[in-house]
Amino acid sequence: MSLSMIRIDGSYGEGGGQILRTSLTLSLLTGKAFELVNIRARRPKPGLRPQHLTCIKAAQKISGAEVEGARVGSLYLAFKPGKVKAGSYQFDIGTAGSTALVFQTVGLALAMAGTAKLLLKGGTHVPHAPCFHYLAEVYGPVLEALGFSFVFELRRYGFYPAGGGEVVIKINSYQPVKEPLVLKGPYQRKRVKVLSIVTEDLPSHIRTRQAKAASELLVKQGFEPIVLLEKAKAKSPGTVVFLAYPEGEKRAGFFALGKKGKPAEKVAEEAVLAFFDFYRTGKAVDPYLSDQLLLPLALTGVPFYFDSSRLTRHFFTNLWVIRHFLPGFIPEVKGDLDTPGEVTHLLG
Numbered sequence: 001m002s003l004s005m006i007r008i009d010g011s012y013g014e015g016g017g018q019i020l021r022t023s024l025t026l027s028l029l030t031g032k033a034f035e036l037v038n039i040r041a042r043r044p045k046p047g048l049r050p051q052h053l054t055c056i057k058a059a060q061k062i063s064g065a066e067v068e069g070a071r072v073g074s075l076y077l078a079f080k081p082g083k084v085k086a087g088s089y090q091f092d093i094g095t096a097g098s099t100a101l102v103f104q105t106v107g108l109a110l111a112m113a114g115t116a117k118l119l120l121k122g123g124t125h126v127p128h129a130p131c132f133h134y135l136a137e138v139y140g141p142v143l144e145a146l147g148f149s150f151v152f153e154l155r156r157y158g159f160y161p162a163g164g165g166e167v168v169i170k171i172n173s174y175q176p177v178k179e180p181l182v183l184k185g186p187y188q189r190k191r192v193k194v195l196s197i198v199t200e201d202l203p204s205h206i207r208t209r210q211a212k213a214a215s216e217l218l219v220k221q222g223f224e225p226i227v228l229l230e231k232a233k234a235k236s237p238g239t240v241v242f243l244a245y246p247e248g249e250k251r252a253g254f255f256a257l258g259k260k261g262k263p264a265e266k267v268a269e270e271a272v273l274a275f276f277d278f279y280r281t282g283k284a285v286d287p288y289l290s291d292q293l294l295l296p297l298a299l300t301g302v303p304f305y306f307d308s309s310r311l312t313r314h315f316f317t318n319l320w321v322i323r324h325f326l327p328g329f330i331p332e333v334k335g336d337l338d339t340p341g342e343v344t345h346l347l348g
Contacts, residue, residue: 010038035078036078093163121158122164159238177302182305193245194242196211307343
């Protein structure tokens with residue numbers, strides 16, 4: 001591979017798989033090759049894991065990239081992209097690895113290339129990753145204001161450890177926009193969507209208890225819960241409470257997962273308390289979207305302002321990676337790590 005490749009230290013900052021995924025996306029879209037060293041070096045299981053390999057293989061497949069070091073446990077990766085081709089693709093993680101993270105690796109590049117369709121198999125509601133409903137009800141709708149359009153279909157749920165979920169995503173061709181994106185708090189809305197999901201092999205009363213506990217907590221704080229109950233088909237048993245909070249172009253979402261021995265009421269409490277922590281800041285963008293917005297904003301060049309309930313290590317690490325590929329993207333950031341903040345770029 002060429003000596004002119006961008007060199008990135010995979011142990012920097014948050015030091016996780018996000019550095020890899022952001023690098024892959026930007027490489028696909030800029031045509032710039034990169035090498036990643038010290039991949040996840042400070043994690044309990046350092047190096048590439050199976051879910052990371054799926055992201056690499058997906059990026060390689062859609063672009064005909066040249067790749068070195070793509071194997072489980074590897075601390076090094078070299079990636080030289082070709083031209084991204086739109087079309088229909090299928091990727092199976094083979095574990096409960098996140099389908100959402102695979103989508104976020106290649107989705108923007110495919111949209112820039114034209115119309116595409118993805119069938120992804122793996123985890124749909126797993127720890128440390130956006131769940132399917134977050135993509136469909138928060139991430140996707142906000143990105144519509146930037147010219148991206150995605151249609152999400154959940155065919156089968158996928159929980160840890162078996163995975164086996166199936167998600168189909170229709171990706172429409174990117175349509176450039178010039179209007180600034182402004183997401184500014186506080187919210188005025190009091191209605192909160194509460195989705196309580198339990199797999200069909202678990203007692204249905206768990207689903208009801210989750211919804212009841214979430215509703216009671218919300219009502220006590222003056223909110224109006226809009227409750228939906230769902231029975232899910234999945235290879236592994238699982239439960240979810242997901243809260244969606246939309247207002248105009250602003251959106252936030254929070255979810256919690258059940259596990260053996262964890263009361264239904266505790267699952268509900270985790271999701272609702274995360275929402276309360278967000279709401280009390282009076283900001284527009286939740287901590288997860290604050291991080292996930294940076295990449296599409298950098299790619300489109302749309303002027304923007306958003307205020308965030310918390311600037312995470314993921315946020316600052318993602319910004320650091322983006323600047324390797326797009327050095328002109330230097331938004332003004334007001335706020336420190338783990339505090340509320342404001343992020344602005346080229347907004348008069």
